[in-house]
Amino acid sequence: MRPNFKKLQLSALNRKSLKEFKQTPKMGIMLLLDNIRSAHNVGSIFRSSDAFAVEHIFLTGITPIPEANFEIQKTALGAEKSVNWTQVDSEEALAMFRQNGYKIYTIEQAENSQNLADFNLNILEKYVFVLGNEVTGVSEFWMENCDGCLEIEQFGTKHSLNVSVTAGVLLYSVSRSIKN
Amino acid sequence: MRPNFKKLQLSALNRKSLKEFKQTPKMGIMLLLDNIRSAHNVGSIFRSSDAFAVEHIFLTGITPIPEANFEIQKTALGAEKSVNWTQVDSEEALAMFRQNGYKIYTIEQAENSQNLADFNLNILEKYVFVLGNEVTGVSEFWMENCDGCLEIEQFGTKHSLNVSVTAGVLLYSVSRSIKN
8 A cells, every 4th residue: 555645744854953953963074165156056055054964164265155145044044054154265274174184075077086976985084075166167276176076977968067956966975975 | 196187178078969968868767846936946957957867847837937937048058958848737747647657756755755865766667756846845736646755864954955956866866776
């Protein structure tokens, strides 16, 4: 017999409170949003980052910040409060990442890239994943200073995904990739 | 030595022409957009559907259609021309899906849902995946008439993803799930 697929009420979703979420151990996944133009995309990435328990979001260049940006707040639906974020200068961020031994991976279509689906997260490491501008992609600065480049395999005529979709696919894939 | 991660030029992406894409065998994956409100989301889903070689998109209810909708065209970046689509009535669509033996899966947070990550596509079947409204989710009609319900496991305070992000994660996951 076919089971009943009754939609869950909000109360049944076991959603964490803001305090519980802040105290939840994260998976060592951080994002760096490198010159992302659209507040809509930034808000959507915050929302996905809440869903996949991202530890921190770094914002560089022209990327709009949640404070006082109504469009981000409208799209993030409160995730800009649950996910920690900092606006940073790229060079200072790189120095800090190196000092802390974080692994830096760009998400881009590039020579020598690794298929995202073949990438496994090492639970003992911390990772910064760099997502780039809607038109020009990840900047040369991060392409030259990354430890690796991940690519989402595509089969179509366009070979481009919206950057917030890319972020969602990335977070889903890496959060599933931890070997227990 | 660290390899060079040179970004690929458009010409190096092996993008299919529109004619080649139309002739490419697809994976038997179809989407049904059930009362999706935002043209921005519809456009983004078309773009992801091109990337993951979706066979057909069905549009029901209030879902805006690509024709004469500038917002969809702007977001889809031409994918509304490469991906086949039809506007349908839900009851007629259901009858047609049943007649053709398509499997119908809703994407929703529901009782008896299956974790998307545990779902494997059977290459011998054809699938219609139903994505729902931004606020109210998949309609009761499709919840009552689906063969299964898939859910994206989440870890945050919100338990909601943007519907175009959900579509991207779904397409990535099912396109990787085919057992060779």
